[in-house]
Amino acid sequence: MGFARTCSVALVGVEGVVVEVQADLEPGVATFTLVGLPDKSLSEARDRVRAAVVNSAAEWPQKKLTVGLSPASVPKSGSGFDLGVASAVLGAAERIDPRSIAGLMMLGELGLDGRVRPVRGVLPAVLAAADAGYRQVVVAEEAVPEASLVPDVSVLGVRSLRQLIALLNDETAPEEEPSEDLGSDEGAPDRSPSALSLSGHGWVAPGMLRRSERRLDMAEVAGQGTARRALEVAAAGRHHIFFKGPPGAGKTMLAERLPGLLPPLTSQQSLEVTAVHSVAGVLPPGQPLITRSPYCAPHHSATMASLIGGGAGLPRPGAVSMAHHGVLFLDEAAECGGRVLEAMRQPLESGHVVVARASGMMRMPARFLLVLAANPCPCGRHGMKLGGCECRPASVRRYRARLSGPLLDRVDLRVQVEPLSRSELAELHGSSESTAVIAERVLAARERAASRYAETPWSANSDVPGHELRTRWPAEPGALGRAEEDMERGLLTARGMDRVLRVAWTVADLAGHDRPTEEDVEWALELRTGIRRGLRASTAAVPASRGRS
Numbered sequence: 001m002g003f004a005r006t007c008s009v010a011l012v013g014v015e016g017v018v019v020e021v022q023a024d025l026e027p028g029v030a031t032f033t034l035v036g037l038p039d040k041s042l043s044e045a046r047d048r049v050r051a052a053v054v055n056s057a058a059e060w061p062q063k064k065l066t067v068g069l070s071p072a073s074v075p076k077s078g079s080g081f082d083l084g085v086a087s088a089v090l091g092a093a094e095r096i097d098p099r100s101i102a103g104l105m106m107l108g109e110l111g112l113d114g115r116v117r118p119v120r121g122v123l124p125a126v127l128a129a130a131d132a133g134y135r136q137v138v139v140a141e142e143a144v145p146e147a148s149l150v151p152d153v154s155v156l157g158v159r160s161l162r163q164l165i166a167l168l169n170d171e172t173a174p175e176e177e178p179s180e181d182l183g184s185d186e187g188a189p190d191r192s193p194s195a196l197s198l199s200g201h202g203w204v205a206p207g208m209l210r211r212s213e214r215r216l217d218m219a220e221v222a223g224q225g226t227a228r229r230a231l232e233v234a235a236a237g238r239h240h241i242f243f244k245g246p247p248g249a250g251k252t253m254l255a256e257r258l259p260g261l262l263p264p265l266t267s268q269q270s271l272e273v274t275a276v277h278s279v280a281g282v283l284p285p286g287q288p289l290i291t292r293s294p295y296c297a298p299h300h301s302a303t304m305a306s307l308i309g310g311g312a313g314l315p316r317p318g319a320v321s322m323a324h325h326g327v328l329f330l331d332e333a334a335e336c337g338g339r340v341l342e343a344m345r346q347p348l349e350s351g352h353v354v355v356a357r358a359s360g361m362m363r364m365p366a367r368f369l370l371v372l373a374a375n376p377c378p379c380g381r382h383g384m385k386l387g388g389c390e391c392r393p394a395s396v397r398r399y400r401a402r403l404s405g406p407l408l409d410r411v412d413l414r415v416q417v418e419p420l421s422r423s424e425l426a427e428l429h430g431s432s433e434s435t436a437v438i439a440e441r442v443l444a445a446r447e448r449a450a451s452r453y454a455e456t457p458w459s460a461n462s463d464v465p466g467h468e469l470r471t472r473w474p475a476e477p478g479a480l481g482r483a484e485e486d487m488e489r490g491l492l493t494a495r496g497m498d499r500v501l502r503v504a505w506t507v508a509d510l511a512g513h514d515r516p517t518e519e520d521v522e523w524a525l526e527l528r529t530g531i532r533r534g535l536r537a538s539t540a541a542v543p544a545s546r547g548r549s
Contacts, residue, residue, distance in 0.1 A: 002023075002024070002025040002061075002091075002092035002093060002094060002098075003022070003023065003024050003025070003092055003098070004022075004023050004087075004088045004089075004090075004091025004092040004098035004101065004102075005020055005021065005022045005023070005088060005091075005098070005101075005102055006020075006021050006084050006087050006088050006091070006101040006102065006104055006105075006106055007019070007020055007021065007084065007103075007104065007105045007106065007129065007134060008021050008069075008080065008081045008083075008084035008105065008106055008107060009080070009105065009107060009121075009124075009125035009126075009128050009129055010069075010074050010075070010076045010077075011077075011078070011080075011120075011121045011124060011125065011279060012074065012075075012362060013279075013315065013317075013355075013362035013363060013364045014121075014124055014275050014276050014279050014317060014321070014364050014365065015124060015128065015363075016121070016124045016125045016126075016127060016128025016129070017071075017074050017128065018105075018128055018129060018132040018134075019036075019069050019070065019071070019074065019076065019081070020069075020070045021067065021068075021069060021081065021084040021085055021087075021088045021106075022067065022068045022069075022070065022088060023065065023066070023067050023085070023088035023089045023091065023092040024065070024066045024067075024068070024092060025061055025063045025064070025065055025092045025093060026063060026064040026066070027063060027064065028063065028064035029064060030061075030062045030063060030064065030065075031064050031065065032046045032050065032065045032067070033065065033066045033067070034046055034067050034069075034085075035066065035067070035068050035069070035072065036067075036068050036069025036070060036072045036076060037069070037072055037073070037074065037075050037076055038069065038076050038077075038081075039075070039076065039077040039078075041077060041078055041079055042076055042077055042078060042079070042081060044079075045079065045081060045082050045085055045110075048079070048082055048109075048110050048111075048112060049082055049085050049086045049089065049110060051112040051113075052082070052086055052110040052111065052112060052113070052114040052161050053086055053089065053090065053114075053161065055112065055113050055114045056114040056160065056161040056162040056165065057162060058090060058095050058161075058162075058165060059093070059095070061089070061092070061093040065089065065092075067085055067088065067089065069081065078119060078120070079109035079110075079117075079119060080107050080108065080109060080119040080120075080121070080125070082108060082109050082110040083106040083107065083108035083109075083110060083116060083138065083161070083164075084106040084107070086110060086161055087101045087104075087106055087164070087168075088101070090165065095165065096165055096168045096169055097168065097169070100168045101168065103134065103135075103136060104134075104136050104137070104138055105125075105126070105129040105134045105136070105137040105138070106137070106138045106139075107119060107122060107125050107126075107137065107138070107139050107143075108138070108139055108140045108143075108158075109140075110161060113160075114160045114161040114162055115159065115160050115161075115176075116139075116140045116141070116158050116159060116160055116161065116164070117140055118139070118140040118142045118143040119140075119143075120278060120279055120280070120281040121275075121278050121279040122139055122143045122146045122147050122278055123146050123147070123149060123150070123271070123274055123275045123278045123288075124275040124278065124279060126139075126147045126149075126150045126153060126155075127150055127271075127275070129153070130150050130152065130153050134153075135152065135153055135154060136153070136154045136156070137153055137154070137155050137156070138156045138157075138158060138164065139155065139156075139157055139158075140157065140158070140159075141157035141158060141159050142157075143157070144157035145288035146274075146278060146283065146288040148288075149271065149274070149288060149289055159176035160174075160176045162174055162176070163176055215260065215435075216256050216257045216260060216435070217257070217260070217434055217435045218257050218260070218261070218432065218433060218434060218435045218438055219432045219433065219434040219435070220253070220257075220432075221250060221253055221254060221257065221432060222250075222420060222424050222425050222432065223250075223420050223421070223424030223425070224249075224250055224254065224417060224418075224420070226415060226416075227243065227250070227254055227415050227417050228254070228432075228433075228438075230413050230415045230527055231254055231257075231258055231261065232261065232438055232441065232442060232510065233413065233503065233506050233507060233510065233527065234258065234369065234371075234412075234413055235258060235261035235262055235369075235438075235439075235442045236441070236442045236445035236446060236449075236506050236509060236510055237412075237445070237449070237460055237461040237462050237502065237503060237505070237506030237509070238369050238460040238461070238462045238463070239369075239412035239413050239461075239462050239499075239502070239503055239506065240348065240369065240370040240371070240372075240410065240411040240412050240413070240462075241369075241370075241371050241372070241411065241412070241413040241414075241415065242333075242371075242372040242373075242374075242403075242408065242411045242413065242414045242415065243255070243371070243372065243373045243374075243415055243417050244373075244374055244375075244376060244414070244415070244416055244417065245375070245376070245416060245417030245418060245419070246375060246376065246380045246381060246384055246419055247375060247380045248419070249417040249418060249419050249420065250417060250420070251331070251373040251417050252329075252331055252373060254417070255297075255327070255329045255331070255371045255373060256295070256297075256329070257435060258295075258327050258329075258369070258371060259292070259293045259294075259295045259326060259327050260435040260439065261435060261438055261439050261442050262293040262326070262327070262369075262439075262442070263439075263442065263443045263446050264291060264292065265290070265291055265292065265293060265325060269325045270289055270290055270291050271289075272324060272325065272365060273290045273294060273324055273325050273326070274288070274289050274290045276317050276321050276322060276324050276364070276365065277290060277294070277322070279316070279317055280316060280317050280322060282322075293325060293326035293327060294322060294323055294324070294325070294326035294327070295323070295326055295327045295329070296319045296322045296323040296326065296327070296328050296329070296368075297328075297329040297330075297331065298319045298330070300330070300331065300332040300333070300335040300336045301335075301336075302319065302336070302340065303337075303340070304337070304339060304340050304343060305318065306318055306319060307319045307320060307340050307343070307344070308320060308340075308343050308344070308347075308353055308355065309321055309353055309355045309362070309364055310355055310357070315355040315357055315362045315364075317364050318353070318364075320344065320347050320353055320366040320368060321353065321364040321365060321366050323366075323368035323369075324365045324366060324367055324368060325367060325368070326368060326369070327368065327369050327371060328368045328369070328370050328371070329371045329373070330370070330371070330372050330373070331373045332373070332374065332375070333372040333373060333374045333402075333403060334374040334375070334399055334400070334402045334403055335402075336402075338402060338404075341402075341403065341404070341407055342404065342406075342407065344370070344407070345406060345407055345410060347366035347368075348370060348407075348410045349410065351365070351366060351367035352364065352365050352366050352367070353366045370411065372403070372411065374403065376396075376400075377389060377391040377395070377396045377399055377400075378391050378395060378396075378399050379391050382396055384419065409493055409495055409496060410495070412462065412499045412502065412503050412527070412528065413503065413527045413528070414527065414528065414529070414530050415527065415530075416530060441510060442510075444509075445506065445509035445510045446459075446460065446509075448509045449461055449505070449506075449509055452473065456468075461502045461503075461505045461506045461509070462502055462506075464502060464505075465498075466494075466495075466497070466498025466499075466501060466502075469498070469501050469502065469505065470501065473505070473515075474515070475501065475504060475515055475516040475517075475520075475521060476515050476516065476517050476518065478518065479504075479515075479516055479517055479518045479520070479521045480501070480521055481518070482518075482521065482522055482525060483497060483500050483501075483521055483524075483525055484497075486525065486529065491529055491531075492528070492529070496528060499528065500521065500524045500525055500528050501516070501521075501524075503524035503527060503528065504516035504520045504521045504523075504524040506524075507520040507523050507524055508520045
C-alpha cells in the first residue's frame with residue numbers, strides 16, 4: 001500500500017483554484033481510476049501518464065491505483081494535470097520520495113514519450129499557487145519565463161519526466177535534446193504556449209499578433225481635425241467613442257492608431273492582461289509579459305461566445321476580455337448581431353463579464369475602451385454632398401436602429417467623420433501631429449487625473465461615478481448651464497449628463513485647467529450629442545500652439 005500527494009491548479013475563467021492530486025495504491029487487480037470531476041481530456045490522462053512513465057524507464061505499479069483530484073466539486077479540464085498525476089503515482093509507488101513532491105505545484109502536459117509540454121494559463125495558475133502558500137513550481141521548460149513573473153516563487157523548468165525523476169532523487173539529470181519531430185527548423189511546429197491557441201477566433205493566430213507590432217502613426221492620417229481631437233480625448237480619459245461616416249473617410253485608420261496613444265500598462269495591469277492572454281493561449285512568442293495595451297478587432301460576424309466569452313464546457317475569454325486594458329474595435333458595428341451588441345452593455349458599465357453555463361459560472365475582466373464604427377446607411381452615401389444614396393428612408397432608419405439607444409447611451413463620444421477633400425488629401429507630409437506628440441499630452445492628462453484621484457479607487461475620469469464628480473470635483477460655477485438645458489429638452493439622460501461631466505474633466509486635463517470651464521463643457525457636449533456648439537467649443541481641448549490639424 002502506498003500514498004502520495006502533490007499540487008496542481010484548475011483554471012476557472014482567468015482565476016486559478018489549487019487542486020490537491022492524491023494517488024493511492026492498494027493490493028488488487030491492476031486498474032487506474034481517476035476521480036474528482038475530470039472532463040474528457042483529463043480522463044485521457046490515464047493513458048498519457050501510463051505511457052509517459054513506462055517510456056521514462058520507470059516501472060508502472062501493477063496494483064489497484066486510484067488518483068483523486070480535490071476539491072471534487074470544482075470542474076477540471078485540460079492536460080495540465082498530467083505532470084502532477086504522474087508524480088503522485090511515482091510517489092505512491094516509492095519510485096520517488098513522497099515528501100519531495102508534497103510541497104510542489106506541478107503544471108504540464110505529458111507526451112507519450114515522457115516529454116513535458118507547456119499548457120495554457122501558467123501565469124494565473126502560479127499566482128493561485130503563490131496565494132495558497134506554495135513557493136516551488138515545476139513547469140515545462142518553455143513556460144519558465146511566464147511562471148517567473150510571479151515574485152517569491154522558485155520555478156523549475158523540465159523537458160521530460162525522466163529529468164524530473166532524476167532531480168527529485170538527487171541524481172544527475174539526463175540531458176534531453178529536442179525531439180526529432182519538434183526540431184528547431186523554421187518549418188517545425190512551435191511548442192510555445194502561443195502555438196496552443198484555437199482556430200476560428202480572429203485574435204488567436206500568432207502571425208496576426210506579430211503583424212500588430214507594426215507601429216502606426218497619427219501623422220499618416222490626413223485631415224479629420226475633429227476626429228483626431230476626439231480620439232485624443234478618448235485616450236486621455238478612457239472614453240468609449242463612436243465614429244460614423246461614409247466608407248473610406250478614415251474611421252478604421254483612426255481606430256487602429258488609438259492603442260499607440262494609450263500610456264504604457266502599469267505592472268498590475270500587465271499581469272492582468274498577460275493572465276487573460278495566457279488562458280487563451282495567445283501570448284506572443286518570446287514575450288511572457290504584455291506591456292502594451294492590447295488591440296482586438298473581431299469581424300462583424302463574430303458570435304456571442306467569441307465576443308463575450310464562452311464555448312463548449314467551461315467558458316473561455318472572449319474579445320471583450322482579450323481587450324482588457326486595451327482597445328476593442330467593432331468595425332461595421334451596424335452589421336453585428338443585435339443580441340451580440342446588447343450583451344456588451346453590462347461589461348461597458350461594470351468592467352467585467354459574468355458568463356453562466358450549466359458547468360459553472362465565470363467572471364472575467366473586461367475593462368476595455370470601445371471604438372464603434374458604422375456607415376450612415378447600407379450603401380454608405382447618405383448625407384454626402386454629391387448624394388448618390390439609393391437607400392429608402394425606412395431602410396436607413398432600420399439600419400441606424402441596429403445600434404440601440406441604451407448601447408449608444410454608454411458611449412461618451414460620437415463623432416461624424418466627413419469625407420476628405422482633395423486639398424486635405426494632398427496636404428504636405430509632416431503637417432499632422434505624430435502619435436508620439438499626442439501620446440505625451442495624453443500621458444500628462446492621465447497623470448493629472450491620477451493625482452486628483454490618488455486617495456480613491458479610481459484612476460481615469462471615465463471610472464468616477466457622476467455623484468462623486470458633482471459633489472467632490474464640480475465644474476466651475478455656471479459651466480454646466482448648457483448641459484442642464486439639453487437635459488431638460490431631452491437631449492441628455494441622467495447617465496448622459498454624468499458622462500458629459502467626465503468628458504469635460506478630460507478636456508480640462510488636456511487643456512491644463514484646474515476645473516472644467518464653460519468651454520470645456522460645451523466641447524464635451526458637442527462630442528456627446530454631435531451638435532456643433534461653435535468654434536470656441538471645438539478648439540477648447542487644443543493648445544494654442546497646435547492650431548488646426
